[in-house]
Amino acid sequence: MSLGRILFTEEGALADRVGPRLEQLNPGYEFLAVKDGARLVSVFARLAKTRRPPVLTVLVPPLKRIDAPACMICIRSIERAVGWKPSPILYFGDAQAASLMKSVGFAAHLPRNPAETIDAEAERLSQNLSAWLTKLRNA
Amino acid sequence: MLTRFCPNCEREMEVKRFDGEDYSLLVCASCGMGLGLAVGERPAVSAVTFKSSKSVFEAPAVSPSSVATPQKTRENSRSDPPASSLEPASKMMRCVLLVDPDDAFRAMAKMRILDRHCAKEVFEMANPGRAVEQMMSIAIEGSRPDLVICDLNLDEMSGLELAHAIRAIEKGLDCSTTPLLFLTSAPLTDALKAEMKSLGRVRYVRKPDGDPQRVSEKLISLFDRLLEPSKA
Structure with a gap:
């Protein structure tokens, strides 16, 4: 039985690396890669209708159509509409959205290092996600 | 040919008519400014409807019965709306969502929509x-x-x-497509027009800009025209 769904929103190739690695580190979660912001909102709305909140949403900017900061606002709006508590969001990008994350609540920021290779980035993100999932599960 | 007085072009202009399920939007063929929201009457001929996902910018066919005389049209374009425009429209929209950062504009727009019985409910934010x-x-x-x-x-x-989010929610919940009317004070670039086109069922209206007094007068005039029941 799945421990819950992780929505991973990213346009690049990071999801292909993080998904399998996370499965090794923290098995049992359903990893769902979403290719842009509008698709994330669409998936999130569908989950809200079926009353199945994701355990974690990961946003990796830049995202087409609806960028990551706007995605956070949309997620919180959908949650308010269906009466959910804020679900955890991890923002993997620059620090520009830090002030917004304070206002949306229950969101964490993991800074991105432009000098890092995609494999190193995927490993660091997977480790952080795994630690956060363990923390959330034990909370 | 349907014509209306366009305050932006400051003369009688040919009008494009975009037909929705419950209303038609009249737009200046030259500058794109909204010149009236015709509620409750359906045209005899229509090339572009909100039901189709065709372009905002395609020229619509005009109903032969909807041709207005220039004199009559000019009378309708004055700042005082004719008494008939305050009568309830035969088909009223149930719910309109109005999103604008300008508090004064929202209040005015909501008042205009409700006063003219164009919608039963206006959610403004x-x-x-x-x-x-x-x-x-x-x-x-x-x-x-x-x-x-x-x-x-x-x-x-x-x-x-926001428009993409609305479309995403509709897609996620298998809802039909809501018509969107964008208000913009800046000229639209080709890229912006293309993105709007990709959203389907979208129209836009140029919001006037300039000094605040002139802007507020123009906005009131714009909304009077947008919400004017059909004279056609």
């Missing part, structure tokens, strides 16, 4: 997040607004991002 919440609340009940009026420049997210 400055915050696009609240608009997404409202849209979700309506959509989850299996319904949708009849029209979303939205400024392109909003706080926190752009009008286009």
Whole structure:
């Protein structure tokens, strides 16, 4: 039985690396890669209708159509509409959205290092996600 | 040929008519300014409808019965709306969502919409997040607004991002497509027009800019025309 769904929103190739690695580190979660912001909102709305909140949403900017900061606002709006508590969001990008994350609540920021290779980035993100999932599960 | 006095072009101009399910939008063929929202009457001939996902910018066919005389049209374009425009429209929209950061404009627009009986309910908000919440609340009940009026420049997210969010919710909940009417004070670039086109069932109206007094007068005039029941 799945421990819950992780929505991973990213346009690049990071999801292909993080998904399998996370499965090794923290098995049992359903990893769902979403290719842009509008698709994330669409998936999130569908989950809200079926009353199945994701355990974690990961946003990796830049995202087409609806960028990551706007995605956070949309997620919180959908949650308010269906009466959910804020679900955890991890923002993997620059620090520009830090002030917004304070206002949306229950969101964490993991800074991105432009000098890092995609494999190193995927490993660091997977480790952080795994630690956060363990923390959330034990909370 | 249907003509109306365009305050932006400051002369009688040919009008394009875009037909929705419950209303038609009259737009100046030259500058794109909205010149009236004809509620309750359907044209005899229509090339472009909100039901299709065709371009905002395609020229519509005009109903032969909807031709207005220049004299009559000029009378209708004066600042005092004719008494008949205050009569209830035969088909009223149930729900309109109005998203604009300008408090005064929202209040005025809501008053105009309700006064002219164009909609039973107007949800107005400055915050696009609240608009997404409202849209979700309506959509989850299996319904949708009849029209979303939205400024392109909003706080926190752009009008286009809000439009994409609305479409995403509709897709996620298998709802039908809501007509969107964008208000913009800046000229639209080709890229912006293309993005709008990709959203389907979208219209835009140029909001005038300039000194605040002139702007408010023009906005009132714009809304009077947008919400004017059909004279056709």
